[in-house]
Amino acid sequence: FTSELDSQPSGEPDMTDLPTPTSEVSVADESLTADADAAAESERAAAVLVDLKPYYSGLAKDFHKATRFPWKWVPRDSQTFANVPLDIGGMICLWGERNVTVNRQVFPEKVEGIAIHREIETLYVYHCTFFESPQGTPVYELIFQYEDGTSASDTIRYLDDVRDWYYDASEEQLGPTGKRSALVWHGASIVENGAAPGGIQSLRFCLTAIENPHPDRKVKCVDLVSSKNQSAGCILAMTLGKSTLMRRAQPE
Numbered sequence: 553f554t555s556e557l558d559s560q561p562s563g564e565p566d567m568t569d570l571p572t573p574t575s576e577v578s579v580a581d582e583s584l585t586a587d588a589d590a591a592a593e594s595e596r597a598a599a600v601l602v603d604l605k606p607y608y609s610g611l612a613k614d615f616h617k618a619t620r621f622p623w624k625w626v627p628r629d630s631q632t633f634a635n636v637p638l639d640i641g642g643m644i645c646l647w648g649e650r651n652v653t654v655n656r657q658v659f660p661e662k663v664e665g666i667a668i669h670r671e672i673e674t675l676y677v678y679h680c681t682f683f684e685s686p687q688g689t690p691v692y693e694l695i696f697q698y699e700d701g702t703s704a705s706d707t708i709r710y711l712d713d714v715r716d717w718y719y720d721a722s723e724e725q726l727g728p729t730g731k732r733s734a735l736v737w738h739g740a741s742i743v744e745n746g747a748a749p750g751g752i753q754s755l756r757f758c759l760t761a762i763e764n765p766h767p768d769r770k771v772k773c774v775d776l777v778s779s780k781n782q783s784a785g786c787i788l789a790m791t792l793g794k795s796t797l798m799r800r801a802q803p804e
């Protein structure tokens with residue numbers, strides 16, 4: 553990823569001919585009461601953005617240089633999706649079998665020591681995968697490492713929690729099926745390479761609320777470990793907050 557950006561610079565993308573990217577879940581749902589809106593704003597203000605810059609495989613400031621993959625079309629920097637504030641400063645990509653065999657890209661099997669150093673209730677992860685897997689297939693493990701030397705692991709599963717960032721616009725359900733996860737952004741890009749240059753490729757990202765099983769213990773750091781299946785996990789942002797921070801849009 554990084555070498556591709558360094559070797560193939562290009563200008564900023566022209567968004568003129570693309571559909572407008574969509575924030576799938578509103579910041580403050582219109583169905584909420586005034587008190588609930590105030591609570592959402594308060595929780596949003598209290599959320600803590602995790603600094604992922606030391607751990608990124610590629611930086612968002614270089615997304616506009618990408619030509620092999622459509623990074624130039626995705627959200628970056630400060631965003632708020634589903635009431636969760638995010639700092640999208642780049643991407644962490646973990647090892648995935650199809651990335652190796654199809655794209656010839658070998659990313660790390662684990663990224664360890666992402667600094668937290670506080671008690672937390674819920675960790676929100678903004679992510680996607682490269683390539684699909686059968687529903688329920690483990691994609692990666694997120695491990696809470698506590699200050700007291702103990703740890704707890706949570707498995708991120710394909711379709712339940714996260715989905716391939718490429719999708720077909722004809723799909724009936726675009727988002728994950730699990731209750732703790734939601735589709736929070738979808739948009740489109742212009743294909744620059746491959747069999748159909750100039751075509752449109754739809755893109756999406758998900759948000760998962762990972763509950764800390766021991767909120768009374770101070771979390772030293774979190775580790776990300778590939779499950780070494782065909783989908784590769786791609787993590788773009790993390791935020792710490794209350795379990796009620798993420799607000800889903802109500803069905804119409």
